[in-house]
Amino acid sequence: MIHFSIVGCGHIAGKHLEAIARTEGAALAALCDTNEARLSELALTWQVPVFTSMTDMLEQIPMIDVVCICTPSGLHVDLAVAAAHAGKHLVIEKPLALTLEDTDQMIAAVARNEVKATVVHPNRYRPAMQRLKAALDQGIFGKLSHVSAAVRWNRGQTYYDQAAWRGTKAMDGGVLMNQAIHSLDLLLWLFGPVTETKAFVDTRLRNIEAEDTAVAVLRFDQGLLGTVEACTTVYEHNLEESLAVFGEAGYVVIGGKTANWIKHWKFASMTEEESRQIIAEIDQDPFGIPGHQCIIADMVQALSEHREPTITLQDGRRAVGLVTDIASQETKVSS
The missing domain is CATH 3.40.50.720 (NAD(P)-binding Rossmann-like Domain)
Structure with a gap:
């Protein structure tokens, strides 16, 4: 025991x-x-x-x-x-x-x-993500063109005011560290190291020290391009968390309020019925074992x-490193 x-x-x-x-x-x-x-x-x-x-x-x-x-x-x-x-x-x-x-x-x-x-x-253990990882390992996408991750959530001012550490750089780290780091980890796990980032990071709507909004463009080690959009500023409630992957022979979009459901699954090597069966299989148990x-x-x-x-500490370090690279391009805009 x-x-x-x-x-x-x-x-x-x-x-x-x-x-x-x-x-x-x-x-x-x-x-x-x-x-x-x-x-x-x-x-x-x-x-x-x-x-x-x-x-x-x-x-x-x-x-x-x-x-x-x-x-x-x-x-x-x-x-x-x-x-x-x-x-x-x-x-x-x-x-x-x-x-x-x-x-x-x-x-x-x-x-x-x-x-x-x-x-x-x-999030690596979500059934939809496990199925996506298997498809990537099988090579059925062909050459990849680009990927896109989005975390469009709401964390109102009352959320940040509940505890003094929330929204601080010293304890919380902002939307990239606290909310979007799961999506960044998935990108690194699925597609490998990021070699270049371009980004805008800002605190737009919440009265906090750290950022509440970030957009970034990534270049991965093999030339694959990616985009990241993360915010806690969506009005009233969480809208979506999504991951989209596009290749020469297929594409996949995983989404929902949390990225647990396959919204699109289309490949040259699969019939429409085969794709529908995979989507239906995930729909039956989108959360799987927690x-x-x-x-x-x-x-x-x-x-x-x-x-x-x-999942190693080096995996955790890579995610923190990617957040650091993106957040270092912080831009404060006068309201």
Whole structure:
């Protein structure tokens, strides 16, 4: 049995709690947060020891194998480095960190202490994305021309005002780090390294320090072109998250409010009926096994099989690096 603990018991911790509970070979050992009222509620529900200090938790519950870090992003590095020095394996929420310097500190600590670590990029496990990856690996697109990723969501001012860290550069990182990094990770996973970026990044509508809107053009290692559009400024509600891929022998568009549904699937090598069957198959179960559960299960398997987790810290670093490249082209426009 692999014993997990969670540090940071806000909204995202719920996904980790559910994932641990549903994963064979995983057990919850302890919880840690600075909010004592929240801890009291969770202690009643999950019946595990709770702590306001990670150091105290690790000292008093030595059976802990893995620490899930679910705090605001700017706090990841210190906690991850400390847990690694304590000999604990790590599951780190996205983004891995907010700077490349911090990601490198974490990678070095993990290597030095010979522990295993993964970063939470769960969208790779969506059934539609898995099907797209298989199609790319099979080469049925032919030569690719371009790709396009969009995150057109709403995060109103009340969302940012709920917690002082939201919308800050030091703790949140803005729409690219906090919301669109999943789409950027998918682009890197599916199409490889980005060699050039051109972008405009701005804070258009929200009263926050970080950006709420970004548009970028990318060139990938093999010459493939791409576009990225990300915002939290869509009026009233989330509109869509999408990924579109175009090649000489076919195209795919995955979309919906979250990119879980295949909207278009057309290839020269497939009949219309075959394409409809694939779309219908995804429609029957667009969410599949939750991505967080896949990541927790992968950590359990990695430890039992003495291998590295499927999603590595280098994967997390590449996503942070792409955000850094895009966000460095920030342009403030006078209102």
